[in-house]
Amino acid sequence: MNGWILAATVALGGGGAAVLWGVTTGPPARRVIAQNLATSAVCPALLLLSQGYGRPAYVDLALLLALLGPVGTLVFARLLCDDLSEEGASAWALTWTAAGLGAAAVVALCVAVGPGRAMVKLLVVGALLISGNVIASRALAGGFRGVRGG
């Protein structure tokens, strides 16, 4: 067990426990935030696992999750908008903490991998993860009123 897998275990355990607690209790707004947090906790863990196992191909999983995770959150933001509009699901401290975790993982992996195609792929995954996280959080907080209702 090397340091990368240990870091992934910590990210999965801590993030997963927080997500489970958030998604099973509390009002709908908090549940959707926790569902969004699942993407931003598991995606860095997948990146760390790919480095830990020494298989660069595993980065594809993190890439797909960074693409599809915010899509899933936007589905809930759109279809649960009646429940969300009452409370306004905004948690910006949590959003930026999760984005910082993703950025830290990506930077550490970039240092380990060194310049090249793999580093470009990692940077793309990181950019997708953080931008998707911020867009989904903004949608949940009611930032896109124009597309709501209906």
Place this chain on the structure above:
Amino acid sequence: MSDAVIVVVLLLVAACATAAVVQRDPARQALVLSVLGVLLAALFTVLQAPDVGLSQLAVGSALTPLLIMLCVRKIRRRGRPKEDAR
């Protein structure tokens, strides 16, 4: 020692699946189910089956919740006029 990550993810998947069954409201079940899809993908990756994990991720994180939420919405809309008529 290297099995620690497998144990952690297995425990998370078991807890999440139980939570998905225990929830009563279909919309909340869909939320837990989407988290379960992501966790299952992590489990498959940890068990060295990334191809299964890829398809699980594609289906579980966006497609299944979308279908469930669309069904819930359709049923609620159909039920509303009847309640108003009574």
